[in-house]
Amino acid sequence: xxxxxxxxxxxxxxxxxTLDAKHNNILNSFIENKNSTYDAIILGNxxxxxxxxxxxxxxxxxxxxxxxxxxAYVYPDDTSxxxxxxxxxxxxxxxxxxxxxxxxxxxxxxxxxxRCEFEEIQRISTYAPFSELRSITLDEEFTLSESLDLFLSxxxxxxxxxxxxxxxxLDVFPHYRSTIRKMNDxxxxxxxxxxxxxxxxxxxxxxELADKSGVELIFCAFPLPYEYPIVEDVKSIISxxxxxxxxxxxxxxxxxxxxxxxxxxxxxxxxxxLTMKLINVITQ
Numbered sequence: 700x701x702x703x704x705x706x707x708x709x710x711x712x713x714x715x716x717t718l719d720a721k722h723n724n725i726l727n728s729f730i731e732n733k734n735s736t737y738d739a740i741i742l743g744n745x746x747x748x749x750x751x752x753x754x755x756x757x758x759x760x761x762x763x764x765x766x767x768x769x770x771a772y773v774y775p776d777d778t779s780x781x782x783x784x785x786x787x788x789x790x791x792x793x794x795x796x797x798x799x800x801x802x803x804x805x806x807x808x809x810x811x812x813x814r815c816e817f818e819e820i821q822r823i824s825t826y827a828p829f830s831e832l833r834s835i836t837l838d839e840e841f842t843l844s845e846s847l848d849l850f851l852s853x854x855x856x857x858x859x860x861x862x863x864x865x866x867x868x869l870d871v872f873p874h875y876r877s878t879i880r881k882m883n884d885x886x887x888x889x890x891x892x893x894x895x896x897x898x899x900x901x902x903x904x905x906x907e908l909a910d911k912s913g914v915e916l917i918f919c920a921f922p923l924p925y926e927y928p929i930v931e932d933v934k935s936i937i938s939x940x941x942x943x944x945x946x947x948x949x950x951x952x953x954x955x956x957x958x959x960x961x962x963x964x965x966x967x968x969x970x971x972x973l974t975m976k977l978i979n980v981i982t983q
Contacts, residue, residue, distance in 0.1 A: 736796040739770045739981065742783055743804030746921045747774040749964035750804070752974040759978045771798075779809040781819055784901040784908075785826045785835075792912045800915040802977075803905075807927050810918070812898040815839060817848055824852035899936055906940050916943040917980065922954045922973065924962055948976050 741747060753772065760770075775782065783803055791798060815823070820841075827835060832853060836846040909916045918937060920929055926949050937945045953976075958969030965973060 737769050737771045737798045739800045739802060740791060740798045741770060741772050741774075741802045741804065742786065743774045743802075743921070744778045744809075745774065745776045745964060746806055747772070747804045748776075749960070749966075750921055750970050750973050751977065752967070752970045755971060755974045756978060756981075759975070760981065775822060777818060778822065779811075779813075780805070780899075780901045780905070781812060781815060782822045782826070784905045785823045787905055788908055789826045789828065789831070792908055792914065797912055797914055800917060801909070802917045802919055802981075804919045804921050806921045806923050808897075810899060810902050810933055812901045815841070815845065820845060820848045821852040824849050827853075829853055897930075897932065899932055902933065902936055906936065906943050910940050910942055914942065916940075918943070918945040919977065919980065920945065920947045920949055922949045922958075922965070922969075924956055924959050926951050946980050948973060948980075950976070 741751065743750075751772070756770070773786065780803075787801065791801065823835060824832070832849055835841075836849060839845075841849065906916060918933075920927075929945065929947060934945060937943050953972055954965075954969060958965055958972065960966035960969075
């Protein structure tokens with residue numbers, strides 16, 4: 700019995716490592732071949748990974764438009780607006796061949812600019828060229844320790860992945876990540892009632908970049924098991940741009956608790972529902 704338990708834990712760990720490694724390979728390949736021309740970039744996190752049926756999307760676009768548009772999917776786990784801003788700035792809008800549209804999929808408080816933790820810092824180091832690191836430390840008002848993390852993550856791969864290695868150790872516990880995410884989201888729902896002011900500086904910055912580049916940004920509010928409000932500040936910032944818009948993909952009449960696999964991410968049935976809604980947005 701003990702052997703079976705250990706085997707199950709090992710399989711869970713290997714499955715998560717394989718999934719993470721697979722997306723890292725996709726991300727690295729995208730960065731290495733970033734001069735390719737894309738009709739659209741779909742950017743998000745694990746909500747995007749689990750919430751979009753890419754085969755269904757591709758098949759329906761082919762039937763509706765007559766040809767399959769070239770779409771790239773980028774969804775590093777646990778990312779939010781700060782990493783999306785730097786990815787767009789240094790990996791998308793620095794190209795000669797710009798994408799026509801960028802879809803930014805978010806939920807809850809993921810458009811709020813918050814203090815960077817180590818994982819955010821190491822991802823920024825992946826996206827940004829070395830020559831820009833000093834500027835980033837000033838813009839983000841990094842401490843000396845945070846600045847060192849940024850430079851060391853850029854220079855040394857082992858240092859870059861140290862936090863991920865620690866997380867993988869905790870991944871042996873079933874539902875560790877989904878439990879942490881639900882706890883974090885509960886904290887947000889509690890704090891949203893007490894906090895009066897949020898910073899949306901990275902949201903404003905990414906919209907400014909898109910406006911200068913002539914690229915359309917579509918912000919898609921993804922469903923969660925509960926319906927969350929899209930705050931007026933976010934609506935106002937996005938509406939100030941002629942090239943940016945926000946689409947609310949939440950639908951309390953469409954999505955139920957049965958459409959979520961772990962109390963946070965959509966399951967395959969929920970993903971098909973959301974994908975059909977997204978197809979309508981893309982083909983407008």
